[in-house]
Amino acid sequence: MVASVTSILEKYNKDKTRLMDILLEIQEAFGYISSEAVNEIARCCNISTVDVQQTISFYHFFTQKPTGKYTVYLNNSVVANMMGREQIKETFERETGTKFGQVSEDGLFGLFDTSCIGMNDQEPSAIINGKVFTNLTPFRVKELVRGMREGKDVEELMVEGYGDGNNGNKLVRSMVMNNIRRKGPILDDNYTPGIVIWKKLPTMTPEQVIAEVKASNIKGRGGAGFPTGLKWEFCRRAKGDRKFIFCNADEGEPGTFKDRVILTERPKLLFEGMVIAAYAVGATEGILYVRHEYKYLQKHLESILQGARERNLLGKDIGGIKGFNFDIRIQFGAGAYVCGEESALIESAEGKRGEPRDRPPFPVEKGYLDYPTVVNNVETLCAVVKVMLNGGEWYRSFGTQDSTGTKLLSVSGDCKYPGVYEVEWGFSVYDILGMVGATPDVQAVQVGGPSGTLLAPVEFRRILGYEDLATGGSIIIFGKHRDLLKDVVLNFTEFFIDESCGSCSTCRIMPVVLRNKLLKILNGKGVIKDIDDMLEWAKVLKASRCGLGQTAANPIVSSIKNFRHLYEQRVRMDTDFDSGFNLAESVKDYIEASGRVIVE
Amino acid sequence: MSKPVIATTSLAGCFGCHMSILDIDEKILDLIELVEFNKSPIDDIKHFTKQCDIGLIEGGCCNSENIHVLREFREHCKILVSVGECAIMGGLPAFRNGIPVKECLREAYLLSPSVQANHEYIIPNDEDIPMILDKVYPCHEIVKIDYFLPGCPPRAELIWEALVALIKNRPMDLPYEVIKFD
Numbered sequence A: 001m002v003a004s005v006t007s008i009l010e011k012y013n014k015d016k017t018r019l020m021d022i023l024l025e026i027q028e029a030f031g032y033i034s035s036e037a038v039n040e041i042a043r044c045c046n047i048s049t050v051d052v053q054q055t056i057s058f059y060h061f062f063t064q065k066p067t068g069k070y071t072v073y074l075n076n077s078v079v080a081n082m083m084g085r086e087q088i089k090e091t092f093e094r095e096t097g098t099k100f101g102q103v104s105e106d107g108l109f110g111l112f113d114t115s116c117i118g119m120n121d122q123e124p125s126a127i128i129n130g131k132v133f134t135n136l137t138p139f140r141v142k143e144l145v146r147g148m149r150e151g152k153d154v155e156e157l158m159v160e161g162y163g164d165g166n167n168g169n170k171l172v173r174s175m176v177m178n179n180i181r182r183k184g185p186i187l188d189d190n191y192t193p194g195i196v197i198w199k200k201l202p203t204m205t206p207e208q209v210i211a212e213v214k215a216s217n218i219k220g221r222g223g224a225g226f227p228t229g230l231k232w233e234f235c236r237r238a239k240g241d242r243k244f245i246f247c248n249a250d251e252g253e254p255g256t257f258k259d260r261v262i263l264t265e266r267p268k269l270l271f272e273g274m275v276i277a278a279y280a281v282g283a284t285e286g287i288l289y290v291r292h293e294y295k296y297l298q299k300h301l302e303s304i305l306q307g308a309r310e311r312n313l314l315g316k317d318i319g320g321i322k323g324f325n326f327d328i329r330i331q332f333g334a335g336a337y338v339c340g341e342e343s344a345l346i347e348s349a350e351g352k353r354g355e356p357r358d359r360p361p362f363p364v365e366k367g368y369l370d371y372p373t374v375v376n377n378v379e380t381l382c383a384v385v386k387v388m389l390n391g392g393e394w395y396r397s398f399g400t401q402d403s404t405g406t407k408l409l410s411v412s413g414d415c416k417y418p419g420v421y422e423v424e425w426g427f428s429v430y431d432i433l434g435m436v437g438a439t440p441d442v443q444a445v446q447v448g449g450p451s452g453t454l455l456a457p458v459e460f461r462r463i464l465g466y467e468d469l470a471t472g473g474s475i476i477i478f479g480k481h482r483d484l485l486k487d488v489v490l491n492f493t494e495f496f497i498d499e500s501c502g503s504c505s506t507c508r509i510m511p512v513v514l515r516n517k518l519l520k521i522l523n524g525k526g527v528i529k530d531i532d533d534m535l536e537w538a539k540v541l542k543a544s545r546c547g548l549g550q551t552a553a554n555p556i557v558s559s560i561k562n563f564r565h566l567y568e569q570r571v572r573m574d575t576d577f578d579s580g581f582n583l584a585e586s587v588k589d590y591i592e593a594s595g596r597v598i599v600e
Numbered sequence B: 001m002s003k004p005v006i007a008t009t010s011l012a013g014c015f016g017c018h019m020s021i022l023d024i025d026e027k028i029l030d031l032i033e034l035v036e037f038n039k040s041p042i043d044d045i046k047h048f049t050k051q052c053d054i055g056l057i058e059g060g061c062c063n064s065e066n067i068h069v070l071r072e073f074r075e076h077c078k079i080l081v082s083v084g085e086c087a088i089m090g091g092l093p094a095f096r097n098g099i100p101v102k103e104c105l106r107e108a109y110l111l112s113p114s115v116q117a118n119h120e121y122i123i124p125n126d127e128d129i130p131m132i133l134d135k136v137y138p139c140h141e142i143v144k145i146d147y148f149l150p151g152c153p154p155r156a157e158l159i160w161e162a163l164v165a166l167i168k169n170r171p172m173d174l175p176y177e178v179i180k181f182d
């Protein structure tokens, strides 16, 4: 075994900053990372075994024990549950004779839960040995398990045929559906790859490119909404021998899947955007950081990159521009939502735990390997190509004054047509509901994923845009029959608990405290004061270092704000404060252990 | 109006939060002007001599004495504030919460390599010492707490701002830079 670990190490020059790739390959080759492998990595990369272990233990898809010949990761997002996940889970457990979180005794099956895998429009879904299986039914699960017992390959297990578009491409061969429902400038079919690189860049200086992007007023599509032109300008001005362009394709916010569709259908557009960014800031290296859940797209993406190199759209003197050299590599993650946070993304790409950095300095000054780095979302980089092609002024004709252009929405939940919609900013929630065929009895809409807002019908006139509902594009619709507190708020809160990187005590502990309080209320033991306490404690989370902790209370806070009656219906009104604490009970163990005599 | 009366205590804390109260430098003089201290380690008043307006609690509850003091504070103070990580979430002492208290006691008094003179294998049980609780509790799980000030310890400016806001009955202005604590 050690022999092959050695060859993997050699492939990456025993470079500790490539630890993620080394671990990914070992995990894939052996199904787990043994302690001998850990020792070997530590020795060769000249780091301590603890350094290796702490990276392994951080990521969901790295394991130090075998996870079964067939490893099933079943999505546990809110929408997966709404679409019947519980039945799927039971069927898997019954058919394999194994519980979730365990590996069967014969080592054939390993069943595990996992956070949203970016398939909310085709749930319930699971990743089995790296392949995505969507729209699972109990019947299908029985078939799958039977096939596994017969020793079939995962490819053979996919009998449904392939999904639409490039999902059927021989390098992808996936049953995932794109479900593109509405196109705009980004998803437009009329696009000639490389046109900006060939026709525009040679006629413009980097400063002019930045000026054009600024003129478009485009802001980041990853959630934070920072003006893209300004970010590029900061990075251009920053001093550094090397500069990097990162594309953030971590897409971990439950309910978002539009970047997956772009990676499948418009990767050339994305890479062209990265080249434009590189030209603007003077970068020579690019990294596309893709979440592990989308690893099935690897060959497809690699082949597009290779094609671009052959066409001189990457490499040396790109587009005939003397001295403009830039290339892109793909970095896969290994399952951690927080790695979508830009500084955690960089840490992860450096082979470390994906813990967000304390800022400042910001990545534009000190990013990857401490060099100036631009991190942009997939969609931002795609939009920039169209800005360059048609001009900033053209781009501003879409959307609103403050929010120019279009936004890709990932729509899921209780509606007829879940999928990806490209709309202009300024669309109201009400319009969206009409467009996606949501039933008339919508109870609530979650805009922006768990870190966003849970809207009640009175607010459906609100619009999408940085001036009102800023969002990365996740829209989840809940019908009247859903139990918002139990099915939605609790699930979201547990998501944050699972995904906290653990650096800040606030973010590590407070969501647990909040969850326990929520459970107390759900179990009928809560009092009115508990509701107000949760609002008060939520403020404590604002002290956290990154957006994960800072928004971890949003599901609770926004549901209390908009659906307070649901909480009040469940709390006891007979008493004002009841913590359930009992002193005599809580000292019992001590008295027993010490043999203390209690004098009344 | 007479000066508002303040009481403070350190339960299962490290006194770091109290140090932070003192860390307001020369503003401590303003504070003395603004308020009167009652039961508090700061003036070493051991027992409540009157009803107070504000009680500041550092630390969570790890033993019966903490419970007693905290309940006393609730009775004597109009407003109770949990100050710092330990009071709000249990903090460092709560690291033992995953381990049964019997195991903790055995480890500390009987098994640990540093135990040398305990020939009779006694876990301290004198009736005068407080009894250890099964786990460390944040204050709000024992009594009603009105406000929470995050930090480990909360920065001096934060404590100051909060006190002034409470006394003057105005909303708190707490920018991220002041509440962030890592």
Ligand SMILES: Cc1cc2nc3c(=O)[nH]c(=O)nc-3n(C[C@H](O)[C@H](O)[C@H](O)COP(=O)(O)O)c2cc1C
Residues within 6 Å of the ligand: A219, A220, A221, A222, A223, A224, A225, A226, A228, A248, A249, A250, A251, A252, A253, A337, A338, A339, A340, A341, A342, A343, A375, A376, A377, A378, A380, A381, A546, A547, A548
């Ligand atoms: C917990 C957390 C997760 C995030 N996940 C993503 C993500 O999956 N994709 C993304 O583009 N941005 C994500 N972001 C935002 C990034 O930090 C960053 O702002 C963004 O990638 C910048 O690109 P943009 O300016 O093009 O939006 C996340 C932020 C936080 C705090």
Ligand code: SF4
Residues within 6 Å of the ligand: A338, A355, A356, A499, A500, A501, A502, A503, A504, A505, A507, A508, A544, A545, A546, A547, A548, A549, A550
């Ligand atoms: S807020 Fe949470 S996820 Fe972010 S750095 Fe702190 S502990 Fe990590």
Ligand code: SF4
Residues within 6 Å of the ligand: B012, B013, B014, B015, B016, B017, B058, B059, B083, B084, B085, B086, B087, B091, B092, B151, B152, B153, B154
């Ligand atoms: S919060 Fe920090 S400073 Fe305050 S008592 Fe606890 S450990 Fe000490």
